[in-house]
Amino acid sequence: MADWQTFSDRINNVTPSATLAVDSKAKAMKASGVDVIGFGAGEPDFPTPADVVDAAVKACNDPRNYKYTPTAGLPELREAIAAKVLRDSGYEVTADQVVVTNGGKQAVYESFQVLLNDGDEVIIPTPFWTSYPEAVKLAGGKPVEVFAGADRGFEPDIAAIEAARTERTKAIIITSPNNPTGAVWSRETIRAIGEWAVEHHVWVISDEIYEHLNYDGAKTAYVGVEVPECRDQLLVLNGVAKTYAMPGWRVGWMVAPAPVAASVAKLQGHLSSNVSNVPQRAALAAVAGSLDEVHMMREAFDARRKAIVAALNDIPGVHCPTPTGAFYAFPDVTGLLGKPLGENGTVVNTSSELAAALLDEAHVAAVPGEAFGAPGYLRFSYALADDQLAEGMRRFRRWVG
Known part of the structure; x- marks a missing residue:
């Protein structure tokens, strides 16, 4: 070159x-x-479960799916995701808080694009999923790593998180169950992070894509349940890839305060518009179906x-x-x-x-x-x-x- x-x-x-x-x-x-x-x-x-595949096959023959649809997602899928949050997490959200994305990774990317200005810092408990710091950098932000090793069960320490906070701290990431460690953070840790974020006016980005994969009696703790007052500053990221064996279908979503969701939809309108309709129909069958x-x-x-x-x-x-x-x-x-x-x-x-x-x-x-x-x-x-x-x-x- x-x-x-x-x-x-x-x-x-x-x-x-x-x-x-x-x-x-x-x-x-x-x-x-x-x-x-x-x-x-x-x-x-x-x-992928057979009923989900069947829904996609039917969708291929439905002319409704040959056209552009709302950027934020099919209305019925957004309603189903809102109902899924109530079923699985235990608190109410509305469909206008949901944006359907091209896989969970797009939801991660768009979160930082709408929240960060140049130089804003995001605290990332470490070990972290490999794309988090890169998505922060792509938004002009600065990743701040806070390490917790095997001696702590890979579970972050709130004192170490507070020590990393500066006047530029804009957000913190929660990933539990965790990629890459497989750790499930305790309710006490999740609650401490949520309360800390409320006290210091920090956005919380909670990646919950492994929520149904728990063992040995461990259970996913949801920050939106543990600290209800943080919901006005909470972005929940999720998708069908891990839970329903659908990584190639590329359907994820974000659940966020309505003004945040509207900003994400505005960004997505210029970035990719609506997610492909056939996978959205498949995701609807998955999310609205049983967990058997x-x-x-x-x-x-x-x-x-x-x-x-x-x-x-x-x-x-x-x-x-x-x-x-x-x-x-x-x-x-x-x-x-x-x-x-x-x-x-x-x-x-x-x-x-x-x-x-x-x-x-x-x-x-x-x-x-x-x-x-x-x-x-x-x-x-x-x-x-x-x-x-x-x-x-x-x-x-x-x-x-």
Whole structure:
């Protein structure tokens, strides 16, 4: 490219998605004939429920869906999402507080676009989902990381959050059940964050996309329930990808105070307009339907969770806490750094180098902790078939030696 063909500082400062990069490399290796076991992407291996697919098939033959529809989403889907909030979270919202987005990731992006001015700070409890800080930077904001390690169960400390607050603090993110750690934050922690946000006039962005994936008696605590007075400054992000095994359908949503929702719809009107109507009809069938198949998937995830934690803890140099939510294991792999690994005696000094060597030499794909603000860890998604999970763990252990 010529010298004048420059890109914006904003896009140059953004790091590509590490989870998608790992998944793309694994798929490319598979396409070339390499037998790769992929623990990278957070993508349920179950089929989308049949009644949801049937709704989409019918929608394809309905001329209503061939036209533009309201930018904020089909009215009946917005009503169903409002009813779902009451059913699952336990408090009332109205349809005009709902904006349907192209996947949950668009809801994340648009949240920061409508809330932040240049230099505004967003407190991000760490380990974090890899796209949070990048979405903040794309809005001209500054991510502020507050780390909580395995010694705290990856659960943030309100004192550390307060220590990170400045006069530029505009928002804080809650992710529970958590990606990448699988931690489910306690009601006490959720309540403390909500009360702190109310006291200091800070927006709360609560990513609840893993809300139905809990184990060992853990339950998702909703900040809108624990601290009702924070609802006027609360943006809830969610979608059908994880709960209903619909990652490729690309339907998410935001529930926010009506003025915020109106601003998001205004942005989306210039960005993408309405979400594709056929997936919206499918999402309507999912959201308005029962959770029976969701519970079946959760039981399968639970069995895989126990299997992968046991397998990881059986590998010398690896320590994996037991997650109680989502479908991720997040082991500490610092015991493997600086030691010869595999048939080639490869020595790695970081978890990023470890992930690369594990993929290249053992053909096992995992995401390095650096992608989540947590060097020294690897993230393994256990949303894959039982035999693949077992084989991937065998390869990892055999490679370590």
